[in-house]
Structures are given as C-alpha cells and as structure tokens.
Amino acid sequence: MERTLILIKPDGVKRKLIGNVISRFENKGLKLIAMKLMTVTEEQAKKHYSVHSLKPFFDGLVSYLISGSIVAMIFEGDNAITSCRNICGTTDGSKASPGTIRGDFSLNIEENIVHASDSDESFNHEYPIFFNNNEILNH
Numbered sequence: 001m002e003r004t005l006i007l008i009k010p011d012g013v014k015r016k017l018i019g020n021v022i023s024r025f026e027n028k029g030l031k032l033i034a035m036k037l038m039t040v041t042e043e044q045a046k047k048h049y050s051v052h053s054l055k056p057f058f059d060g061l062v063s064y065l066i067s068g069s070i071v072a073m074i075f076e077g078d079n080a081i082t083s084c085r086n087i088c089g090t091t092d093g094s095k096a097s098p099g100t101i102r103g104d105f106s107l108n109i110e111e112n113i114v115h116a117s118d119s120d121e122s123f124n125h126e127y128p129i130f131f132n133n134n135e136i137l138n139h
C-alpha cells in the first residue's frame with residue numbers, strides 16, 4: 001500500500017474547489033488518512049520545494065504557497081503516487097488533459113491547483129513538513 005501527499009494550493013482554496021478536488025481522489029478509491037486546512041510558513045514552503053531551490057521560479061513558488069490557506073492531505077492506496085498524479089494531470093494546466101484537475105481548472109504552470117508527491121522519496125521528505133505521525137489515522 002502506497003501513500004502520497006496532496007496539497008490543494010491557495011488558488012484551489014480561493015476558488016472553492018476543495019470538495020471537488022477531494023471527491024476525485026475518493027471516487028478513485030484512495031483512502032484519506034490525514035487532512036489539515038492550514039497556512040504555510042516561509043520556512044515550511046522553502047523546505048517543501050527545496051528540490052527546486054536553484055530554479056529561477058523558486059522564489060515565486062514559495063511566495064505563492066504562503067499567499068493563502070492550503071489543504072494538506074495524505075491519501076493511501078495501491079499505486080497511490082501514480083494514481084494521484086494522473087488525477088492531477090500534467091504540471092502545466094494549459095497542457096493538462098480535460099478530465100484531470102489541472103486540465104479542468106488551471107491555465108498555467110504557476111497556479112495549478114494541486115501538488116502531488118512524485119515519488120516515495122519525495123513523499124518521505126514532504127509529509128513531515130505538514131503532519132506529525134500521530135495525525136495520520138489508521139482507519
């Protein structure tokens with residue numbers, strides 16, 4: 001059984017897409033095992049995106065993640081990482097297929113509604129930034 005971290009980013013929360021986004025993962029059969037409506041500190045955002053720290057878009061990425069409330073979630077299921085990334089669609093919303101979250105709701109690469117872990121290694125780096133182990137439910 002695999003786990004993945006999903007964030008509904010500030011644009012998704014502002015546009016009142018929380019329910020719509022969660023439904024897509026639940027409808028697929030993934031199990032929600034942790035969830036938090038929260039704001040992110042600059043330190044958390046920098047840690048979350050540390051792999052991109054040398055990229056020219058890093059500062060914008062950090063400012064965007066701290067610009068409003070987010071929803072942090074952990075979903076569990078068979079091949080959860082691949083399944084969730086398929087549900088999200090390609091990173092750039094203008095290129096993402098209709099029927100995916102980004103394909104349906106995003107027009108660009110910066111404001112692309114959701115984040116999804118891209119590997120087990122990324123998940124293990126990312127989830128402790130948002131959750132303590134006792135906030136992950138075994139149900």
Ligand code: CMP
Pocket residue numbers: 052057061091109110111112114115116
């Ligand atoms: P996310 O899945 O949260 O992980 C890294 C983010 O970097 C990605 O979504 C995009 O929002 C952002 N990103 C990736 N490439 C670029 C780019 N070329 N310009 C701006 N933002 C980018």
